[in-house]
Amino acid sequence: MTPDASALESGAGLTRNGEPGDVLVDVKGLKMYFPITEGIVFNKLVGLVKAVDGVDFRIRRGETLGLVGESGCGKTTTGRCILQLERPTEGEIFFEGVDLTKLDQVALREYRQKIQVIFQDPYSSLNPRMKIGEMIDEPMYVHGIEPDAQKRKQRVSELLSVCGLNPKMADRYPHEMSGGQRQRVGIARALSLEPEFIICDEPVSALDVSIQAQIINLLEDLREEYNLTYLFIAHDLSVVRHLCHRVAVMYLGRIVELADCDELYDNPMHPYTRALLSAVPVPDPEIEQNRDISFVAGEVPSPINPPPGCVFHPRCPIAVESCSQEVPALRELKPGHWVACTEV
Amino acid sequence: MASPSDLAVSEMDFDALPERSWVDKIKDTARKKPLGAVSACAVLVMLLVAALANAITFYDPVQNAFDSMHVAPGAAHWFGTDQFGRDIFTRIVFGARTALFVGFSASILGSTAGLILGVGSAYFGGRFDLIFQRFMDIFISFPLIIMALSVVSIFGTGTQNVILAITIPLIPRCARVVRSSALAIREIPYVDAARALGFAHVRIIFRHMIPNVMAPYLIMLTSFLGQAILLEASLSYLGLGVQEPTPAWGLMLQGGAEEYAESAPWIPVFPGLAITAAVFAFNLFGDAVRDTLDPRLRSE
Numbered sequence: 212m213t214p215d216a217s218a219l220e221s222g223a224g225l226t227r228n229g230e231p232g233d234v235l236v237d238v239k240g241l242k243m244y245f246p247i248t249e250g251i252v253f254n255k256l257v258g259l260v261k262a263v264d265g266v267d268f269r270i271r272r273g274e275t276l277g278l279v280g281e282s283g284c285g286k287t288t289t290g291r292c293i294l295q296l297e298r299p300t301e302g303e304i305f306f307e308g309v310d311l312t313k314l315d316q317v318a319l320r321e322y323r324q325k326i327q328v329i330f331q332d333p334y335s336s337l338n339p340r341m342k343i344g345e346m347i348d349e350p351m352y353v354h355g356i357e358p359d360a361q362k363r364k365q366r367v368s369e370l371l372s373v374c375g376l377n378p379k380m381a382d383r384y385p386h387e388m389s390g391g392q393r394q395r396v397g398i399a400r401a402l403s404l405e406p407e408f409i410i411c412d413e414p415v416s417a418l419d420v421s422i423q424a425q426i427i428n429l430l431e432d433l434r435e436e437y438n439l440t441y442l443f444i445a446h447d448l449s450v451v452r453h454l455c456h457r458v459a460v461m462y463l464g465r466i467v468e469l470a471d472c473d474e475l476y477d478n479p480m481h482p483y484t485r486a487l488l489s490a491v492p493v494p495d496p497e498i499e500q501n502r503d504i505s506f507v508a509g510e511v512p513s514p515i516n517p518p519p520g521c522v523f524h525p526r527c528p529i530a531v532e533s534c535s536q537e538v539p540a541l542r543e544l545k546p547g548h549w550v551a552c553t554e555v
Numbered sequence: 556m557a558s559p560s561d562l563a564v565s566e567m568d569f570d571a572l573p574e575r576s577w578v579d580k581i582k583d584t585a586r587k588k589p590l591g592a593v594s595a596c597a598v599l600v601m602l603l604v605a606a607l608a609n610a611i612t613f614y615d616p617v618q619n620a621f622d623s624m625h626v627a628p629g630a631a632h633w634f635g636t637d638q639f640g641r642d643i644f645t646r647i648v649f650g651a652r653t654a655l656f657v658g659f660s661a662s663i664l665g666s667t668a669g670l671i672l673g674v675g676s677a678y679f680g681g682r683f684d685l686i687f688q689r690f691m692d693i694f695i696s697f698p699l700i701i702m703a704l705s706v707v708s709i710f711g712t713g714t715q716n717v718i719l720a721i722t723i724p725l726i727p728r729c730a731r732v733v734r735s736s737a738l739a740i741r742e743i744p745y746v747d748a749a750r751a752l753g754f755a756h757v758r759i760i761f762r763h764m765i766p767n768v769m770a771p772y773l774i775m776l777t778s779f780l781g782q783a784i785l786l787e788a789s790l791s792y793l794g795l796g797v798q799e800p801t802p803a804w805g806l807m808l809q810g811g812a813e814e815y816a817e818s819a820p821w822i823p824v825f826p827g828l829a830i831t832a833a834v835f836a837f838n839l840f841g842d843a844v845r846d847t848l849d850p851r852l853r854s855e
Contacts, residue, residue: 330744404752
């Protein structure tokens with residue numbers, strides 16, 4: 212199941228302009244099971260939701276890794292585990308060589324400064340009782356980045372400008388802003404700690420399309436300006452193609468395919484990835500009418516009781532007998548192109 | 556990098572929305588909630604009366620005057636005098652001080668302690684929350700008056716102990732309500748954001764959660780005011796509250812109820828009316844606050 216770590220790295224860690232960066236984030240065998248309990252006083256364990264069930268990937272400095280998959284496949288939980296908002300059931304998360312899962316809350320604070328998050332919903336990710344300026348100021352104050360209040364204020368204005376907002380907005384409350392503006396505030400807040408790594412948890416899926424483009428461009432600009440590394444969680448495949456260097460496809464808590472962005476889109480190998488990509492509509496009625504769409508039959512199984520063997524086998528068009536018995540490991544079929552399927 | 560002026564979002568006019576003055580807001584609220592406005596005025600009058608007690612009365616509230624016992628209400632003594640010759644109007648006005656002092660102290664202390672404990676319990680969750688809430692269950696299972704009586708019997712009588720006796724049973728009642736709101740707040744991403752930003756627990760609780768549960772807190776606080784005043788009167792009536800000669804409505808009732816109900820009815824009737832009016836006004840006020848702050852009941 213767990214691919215050889217050194218092999219996973221090869222050919223995969225090049226940034227788009229070809230410079231290899233060192234490994235910043237290294238996730239090994241990550242599992243997050245949520246217990247389902249019954250009873251009020253004595254909790255009886257009646258089941259486990261296997262939200263993330265053995266995920267491995269590496270992200271190099273300056274790289275953007277896309278994490279795609281349908282709702283409930285464990286993308287967000289993976290992100291929350293890296294942020295240590297959830298303590299994973301099993302597995303290791305190395306950030307700059309330090310295993311975050313072993314750190315206590317106090318030791319973690321230093322790393323929280325380096326790992327930031329942009330949330331999906333810009334309406335609920337900002338505290339409605341705080342002004343925008345206070346929200347961006349507070350992290351800098353708490354972490355002692357800038358002890359002088361006047362300079363912090365200056366910095367808040369700069370950050371707002373960088374994120375395409377009028378510095379006067381520092382005196383506003385979130386409810387006085389639009390969704391796109393709020394998302395920019397969320398980005399400014401994340402940047403206030405000068406992080407190295409930002410987890411973007413579907414940062415544009417709650418916004419309308421014209422605003423999506425603005426936010427994506429902003430994220431791209433910021434990546435270049437501050438040499439940021441992103442884990443970009445999304446279900447919109449076109450957004451991911453535009454922004455990411457590499458893409459990992461998740462299905463029911465596992466990564467089924469991992470490859471360079473263009474390679475994955477031009478040459479998908481896993482049957483699930485193929486179905487996912489063919490579900491993207493083509494904006495040309497003639498092609499759309501005649502093209503071959505490979506539908507996937509059935510529903511996503513419950514993560515409480517995932518199917519044995521390959522989790523995709525009950526819905527897979529090319530499944531064979533052995534798929535229901537054996538969990539397929541990620542195999543490198545081309546340099547940097549990893550697929551968890553025995554039949555391709 | 557796009558400069559801010561390239562973007563439509565920064566072109567907004569910041570002075571487009573005129574701010575409504577607070578006088579307008581009050582007028583607006585009073586029109587929508589006439590009962591609330593009346594009760595707020597009554598509360599205000601009570602506060603003024605208590606504050607200006609010395610200026611609006613002509614007699615000593617404590618000094619006995621045996622030459623004018625059991626005087627019926629009239630021009631000299633508006634509400635009459637009691638069995639020790641003390642002016643009942645004066646004692647009711649000074650009694651308002653006791654009632655309001657005990658009522659406000661107990662409900663502010665009780666609901667604030669409940670606020671912090673409730674939010675803390677919701678924030679930490681898990682086993683801590685479970686055990687803590689069972690403790691709260693024990694406290695809630697006693698009726699207010701029984702709990703207050705037991706506290707008084709432990710610590711003794713007197714104004715401070717009466718406040719303590721009323722505060723303690725109010726804490727779990729507020730904590731429970733606030734906790735349920737805080738549980739919902741805890742799941743909202745801005746709390747996750749605060750955790751991801753590396754803030755300490757205390758900061759998250761006080762800066763990010765408590766300001767967002769102010770509505771249930773204020774609702775509980777105002778609804779406790781009436782209860783606390785009634786409880787203080789009850790304790791004093793039972794002789795376990797404020798002690799003579801301090802003017803307190805419950806005490807005045809106790810001194811007058813059985814003995815003078817027929818011969819000098821003004822002795823128990825006026826303090827009784829004062830208690831009724833105060834509790835009624837505070838309850839209406841609490842209801843109005845709840846209607847204004849609870850978005851589920853808001854008509855807009």
